[in-house]
Amino acid sequence: MYKTKFEACLKRVQKPARYIGNEFNSVHKEWDDKMMTFAFCFPDVYEVGMSHLGMKILYHMLNEREDTICERVFAPWDDMEKEMEKEGIPLLSLESYKPVKEFDMVGFTLQYEMSYSNIVNMLRLSGIPYRTKDRTKEDPFVCCGGPCAYHAEPLADIMDFFILGEGEEVNNEIMDAYKVWRDSDQTREQFLERIAEIQGVYVPSFYDVEFNDDNTIKSFKPNRSCAPEKVKKRIIKDLDNTFIPEKLIVPFCDIVHDRIMLELFRGCIRGCRFCQAGYIYRPVRERSVEKLVGVAENCIKATGYEEMSLSSLSTSDYTKLFPLIDNLLDITVDKRINLSLPSLRVDNFSMELMEKVQKVKKSGLTFAPEAGTQRLRDVINKNVLEEDLLRTSNIAFKGGYNRIKLYFMLGLPTETDEDVLGIGELAQKVIESFYEIPIEERKGRSVSVTVSTSFFVPKPFTPFQWEPQNRISDMEKKAAMLKDSIKSRKIVYNWHESDVSFLEEVFAKGDRRLGEVLITAVEMGCKFDGWSDFFDYDKWMKAFEENGIDPEFYAYRTIPYDEILPWDYADIGVSKKFLMEERERAYKGETTPSCRDNCSACGAAQFGRGVCFE
Amino acid sequence: MGMAKFISHLDLLRCFERAILRSGLPVEYSQGFNPHQKMTFALPLPVGVTSECEAVDIFFEDGKATDTEICEKLNQNLPPDIRVIKTGDVCHKAADIVRAEYIIVLKGNGEIDEQWIKDFFANDEIVVMKKTKKKTEKPINIMEYIRAWEIVGKSMTTITIKLVLDAGGERNIKPDVVIGELCKENPYVSADDADIHRCKVFCKADGDLGRIEVFE
Numbered sequence: 073m074y075k076t077k078f079e080a081c082l083k084r085v086q087k088p089a090r091y092i093g094n095e096f097n098s099v100h101k102e103w104d105d106k107m108m109t110f111a112f113c114f115p116d117v118y119e120v121g122m123s124h125l126g127m128k129i130l131y132h133m134l135n136e137r138e139d140t141i142c143e144r145v146f147a148p149w150d151d152m153e154k155e156m157e158k159e160g161i162p163l164l165s166l167e168s169y170k171p172v173k174e175f176d177m178v179g180f181t182l183q184y185e186m187s188y189s190n191i192v193n194m195l196r197l198s199g200i201p202y203r204t205k206d207r208t209k210e211d212p213f214v215c216c217g218g219p220c221a222y223h224a225e226p227l228a229d230i231m232d233f234f235i236l237g238e239g240e241e242v243n244n245e246i247m248d249a250y251k252v253w254r255d256s257d258q259t260r261e262q263f264l265e266r267i268a269e270i271q272g273v274y275v276p277s278f279y280d281v282e283f284n285d286d287n288t289i290k291s292f293k294p295n296r297s298c299a300p301e302k303v304k305k306r307i308i309k310d311l312d313n314t315f316i317p318e319k320l321i322v323p324f325c326d327i328v329h330d331r332i333m334l335e336l337f338r339g340c341i342r343g344c345r346f347c348q349a350g351y352i353y354r355p356v357r358e359r360s361v362e363k364l365v366g367v368a369e370n371c372i373k374a375t376g377y378e379e380m381s382l383s384s385l386s387t388s389d390y391t392k393l394f395p396l397i398d399n400l401l402d403i404t405v406d407k408r409i410n411l412s413l414p415s416l417r418v419d420n421f422s423m424e425l426m427e428k429v430q431k432v433k434k435s436g437l438t439f440a441p442e443a444g445t446q447r448l449r450d451v452i453n454k455n456v457l458e459e460d461l462l463r464t465s466n467i468a469f470k471g472g473y474n475r476i477k478l479y480f481m482l483g484l485p486t487e488t489d490e491d492v493l494g495i496g497e498l499a500q501k502v503i504e505s506f507y508e509i510p511i512e513e514r515k516g517r518s519v520s521v522t523v524s525t526s527f528f529v530p531k532p533f534t535p536f537q538w539e540p541q542n543r544i545s546d547m548e549k550k551a552a553m554l555k556d557s558i559k560s561r562k563i564v565y566n567w568h569e570s571d572v573s574f575l576e577e578v579f580a581k582g583d584r585r586l587g588e589v590l591i592t593a594v595e596m597g598c599k600f601d602g603w604s605d606f607f608d609y610d611k612w613m614k615a616f617e618e619n620g621i622d623p624e625f626y627a628y629r630t631i632p633y634d635e636i637l638p639w640d641y642a643d644i645g646v647s648k649k650f651l652m653e654e655r656e657r658a659y660k661g662e663t664t665p666s667c668r669d670n671c672s673a674c675g676a677a678q679f680g681r682g683v684c685f686e
Numbered sequence: 687m688g689m690a691k692f693i694s695h696l697d698l699l700r701c702f703e704r705a706i707l708r709s710g711l712p713v714e715y716s717q718g719f720n721p722h723q724k725m726t727f728a729l730p731l732p733v734g735v736t737s738e739c740e741a742v743d744i745f746f747e748d749g750k751a752t753d754t755e756i757c758e759k760l761n762q763n764l765p766p767d768i769r770v771i772k773t774g775d776v777c778h779k780a781a782d783i784v785r786a787e788y789i790i791v792l793k794g795n796g797e798i799d800e801q802w803i804k805d806f807f808a809n810d811e812i813v814v815m816k817k818t819k820k821k822t823e824k825p826i827n828i829m830e831y832i833r834a835w836e837i838v839g840k841s842m843t844t845i846t847i848k849l850v851l852d853a854g855g856e857r858n859i860k861p862d863v864v865i866g867e868l869c870k871e872n873p874y875v876s877a878d879d880a881d882i883h884r885c886k887v888f889c890k891a892d893g894d895l896g897r898i899e900v901f902e
């Protein structure tokens with residue numbers, strides 16, 4: 073119905089190929105009354121959303137069901153949004169150009185705090201009421217999953233329900249429940265009561281939150297028996313026997329990760345104390361080499377992609393990495409397919425691995441020591457020793473790499489000037505290690521090190537969840553100090569993002585009162601906050617002010633251990649007690665071994681599978 | 687077909703490369719450090735412009751696949767809006783293209799009349815900046831690139847014109863550039879709304895070479 077007008081809009085916008093759909097392997101099904109319809113919404117542009125593995129899995133998995141149609145929806149870029157509004161076109165799905173409002177279920181994935189505004193904006197463009205309480209039987213159910221869904225209280229009044237954890241099984245259970253509900257004459261509330269009993273489903277309206285005068289939470293309690301005190305996340309126990317998409321959609325336009333992404337395992341054994349992913353995805357569960365090679369072969373056949381990457385949290389921790397790479401090279405080299413290995417850890421990086429990568433592709437190397445001194449690296453449990461880094465760079469230089477990128481964070485707990493300056497010193501040592509190599513063994517005449525820093529954002533479900541964020545102005549001073557200290561022209565230093573990190577912290581740790589701020593901000597035009605072209609700090613501050621909320625309360629306060637946290641309802645498996653102990657160990661500069669070296673009894677073993685039982 | 691006109695030339699090229707990989711057809715690769723499939727589109731279509739058919743030369747290893755096989759396998763592996771309609775040996779060289787003919791439907795915001803079009807084409811000189819291959823810009827007179835024009839249809843709110851323009855490697859102008867300039871002269875007609883369709887491509891001389899014709 074909107075297709076002709078929509079097509080006219082496309083002539084007036086940048087990158088129209090984002091909006092056309094019909095890519096190879098996209099799924100188009102006949103709409104009829106019997107089908108259940110699910111709009112999978114990614115709150116960012118097509119190029120970002122299409123690079124996301126979770127979306128590929130759930131899209132193809134839901135479409136495998138004969139009773140379900142799953143279609144994709146992305147956030148239109150500003151130019152397209154304006155054209156569509158001018159023509160009176162609501163937000164449409166990519167496959168059949170259907171209004172999002174006409175779907176039974178509208179699911180968002182929340183990968184990153186800064187996409188909150190886009191979620192609300194997409195609801196606005198769809199004409200779906202912002203607030204749960206205003207939706208009627210004519211409206212879809214609006215739900216949200218993804219890593220940030222564990223602490224998405226700012227969306228509590230907006231989402232009908234959240235899905236905590238890995239979605240492969242729970243999404244099917246929800247669709248089954250929906251089918252039963254749809255053919256009954258029950259109310260929306262009754263559907264929510266039914267699914268609140270499914271492990272991993274959090275229905276925020278079934279919980280009452282009371283606040284103290286000082287804005288802290290007084291109580292957070294379920295208001296009916298179907299709602300559990302704590303909602304336990306879902307995990308897939310056996311990753312070899314779960315749905316893995318192989319007929320991946322091959323986009324027309326360039327997307328961020330335009331390649332086959334092979335997921336080797338979930339979780340991470342390391343336990344870096346700043347890293348939320350390291351805790352929420354526990355325990356580590358691996359796929360077998362045989363399974364992965366089979367999947368890789370099928371993906372190559374089904375997509376024609378010329379590149380494949382191994383995608384996991386700390387890929388080089390995969391226990392059978394060498395056999396896997398050997399097997400993959402066997403099927404990729406002849407077909408001219410590039411195999412790329414990102415996020416290598418310094419400490420188990422070896423010449424052997426490097427030679428294997430080189431066989432296909434040689435580019436710059438990236439390492440993330442995260443902090444400038446050993447003391448601070450111990451605090452954050454980033455077990456990277458200076459000697460290791462220098463030894464690795466040395467190997468890399470001899471192997472012909474002469475560009476190295478180093479990533480660090482500023483504003484970590486207990487950080488001093490010495491730690492900040494240590495970043496520059498470490499970079500300098502990397503440069504020097506190049507010149508220590510006898511001239512005849514060096515490949516390349518010169519060397520360059522790029523240092524990047526980001527501002528630390530303490531996240532829920534990490535040992536630093538109780539920590540305040542450094543004030544942005546303080547972190548900017550630290551960055552300036554570091555910049556001044558770097559004298560070598562071979563070191564390039566760049567840092568970005570400032571106020572965004574503050575807002576990220578506010579929404580990461582926010583409670584349900586922020587929902588109204590979000591709606592106000594979106595109505596004032598906030599969107600795409602992760603994109604510097606759009607982020608408008610002043611507008612956000614106005615939105616907070618209009619709602620009488622002080623954002624600094626959420627970001628700059630040390631939270632006492634006995635306070636109720638807005639995300640306490642979610643049970644990620646790792647216990648709060650363990651996180652507390654980890655924080656105390658951090659202050660003492662004590663490190664915690666990886667799950668493979670020694671189990672630290674974090675609590676995730678309750679899921680009964682994975683590294684805890686190896 | 688469909689929305690495929692919004693696919694840029696580079697994206698279309700990649701789309702074909704991947705379709706060929708999926709099909710397993712014995713494509714030839716270029717030599718050199720970064721080998722790629724031997725494939726050339728005769729005259730890339732600007733984004734948003736439709737055409738009767740597009741020609742692409744793809745080199746396959748001799749004798750390993752018949753024309754019908756190539757056609758079938760490509761169609762199985764191309765997205766639904768892109769179809770191969772005919773395969774055969776190369777009959778024209780891309781370099782021989784000299785002109786292209788377009789049909790353009792201009793849509794008015796209300797009633798429009800044709801006088802401004804006549805006035806426009808009566809100009810001797812309209813200079814626009816054209817991007818060169820070296821990423822700089824140079825002024826060109828677009829009137830020198832227009833070989834013929836004609837009003838072929840008219841309704842209350844639309845005017846259809848036929849336009850023959852220089853095209854090909856030596857002298858080329860994109861139809862949207864001409865239409866952009868034309869519409870600047872009439873505030874009631876927006877260039878973005880115009881439907882541009884390429885109907886013919888003219889070559890210098892006939893030869894016998896191989897090509898695949900593709901419908902979009």
Ligand code: SF4
Pocket residue numbers: 354355356666667668670671672673674675676677683684
């Ligand atoms: S229980 Fe032990 S092995 Fe399992 S995730 Fe926790 S620390 Fe790691």
